[in-house]
Amino acid sequence: GSSMPLLSVPKEVAVGTAMLGIAFATGVLAGKYPSLVFGTPKSSKSFIGKNSPLWQYILDHSLREHPILKKLRLLTAEHPWGRMMVSCDQAQLMANLVKLIKAKKVIEIGVFTGYNALNMALVLPDNGRVIACDINEDYAKIGKPLWKEAGVEHKIDLRIKPAIQTLDELLASGEAETFDFAFIDADKESYNEYYEKCLRLIKKGGIIAIDNVLFSGKVLKPRKDDLAVQSIHCLNEKLLRDSRVSISMLPMGDGVTLAFKL
Numbered sequence: 001g002s003s004m005p006l007l008s009v010p011k012e013v014a015v016g017t018a019m020l021g022i023a024f025a026t027g028v029l030a031g032k033y034p035s036l037v038f039g040t041p042k043s044s045k046s047f048i049g050k051n052s053p054l055w056q057y058i059l060d061h062s063l064r065e066h067p068i069l070k071k072l073r074l075l076t077a078e079h080p081w082g083r084m085m086v087s088c089d090q091a092q093l094m095a096n097l098v099k100l101i102k103a104k105k106v107i108e109i110g111v112f113t114g115y116n117a118l119n120m121a122l123v124l125p126d127n128g129r130v131i132a133c134d135i136n137e138d139y140a141k142i143g144k145p146l147w148k149e150a151g152v153e154h155k156i157d158l159r160i161k162p163a164i165q166t167l168d169e170l171l172a173s174g175e176a177e178t179f180d181f182a183f184i185d186a187d188k189e190s191y192n193e194y195y196e197k198c199l200r201l202i203k204k205g206g207i208i209a210i211d212n213v214l215f216s217g218k219v220l221k222p223r224k225d226d227l228a229v230q231s232i233h234c235l236n237e238k239l240l241r242d243s244r245v246s247i248s249m250l251p252m253g254d255g256v257t258l259a260f261k262l
Contacts, residue, residue, distance in 0.1 A: 114143025214255025
């Protein structure tokens with residue numbers, strides 16, 4: 001991996017906050033979509049608003065961003081859909097969890113420009129791998145040169161096809177219970193299926209992180225015609241009673257649930 005130092009860059013973060021807007025206050029939606037639009041913009045509602053001094057304090061006193069991660073974040077900010085990037089503080093937590101459990105094999109469902117994939121790849125051992133699932137290569141092409149610049153391109157295995165297909169291929173090739181960590185952040189209607197397949201692929205003691213579980217607060221009153229919110233709410237209800245995992249739901253970004261496989 002790269003030996004470049006981690007940097008705490010409050011001023012740069014402030015610039016990024018202004019540029020990315022709600023992306024820092026909420027999580028990302030990126031996955032398989034029938035239209036060209038790759039994700040669903042969030043509402044401006046968040047638990048701690050993007051202009052909140054308290055939220056800026058959190059960033060100023062916790063974010064340590066690799067210089068190439070910062071470069072990719074600012075590059076993503078220039079994209080019309082840049083606000084759909086995973087929040088930087090949440091990506092840092094994912095990387096810390098990956099490092100904590102000494103993960104070697106990681107699955108990411110929903111890559112966008114690859115900020116989170118890069119974050120995890122930076123902390124994986126040299127023989128570690130991120131199986132990065134997405135259906136749109138155009139966005140990943142933004143991050144690819146920076147994966148290479150960071151010296152971790154060989155750790156990111158980008159699979160451009162429906163994620164369900166990739167997960168089924170991994171299961172069919174005998175890779176059940178060989179992965180350490182999974183991050184689910186794609187189309188919400190498929191979340192339950194992603195979760196079930198990842199649960200089979202993850203080792204006991206491994207972690208599945210599920211993004212957007214609060215969906216801008218819409219889970220409080222899910223509309224019957226909103227399939228995305230209905231799917232999230234149903235999975236949240238299921239996870240509460242799922243004896244196969246221990247869980248923690250965190251009000252970070254757009255809400256993230258950590259499921260620890262028992």
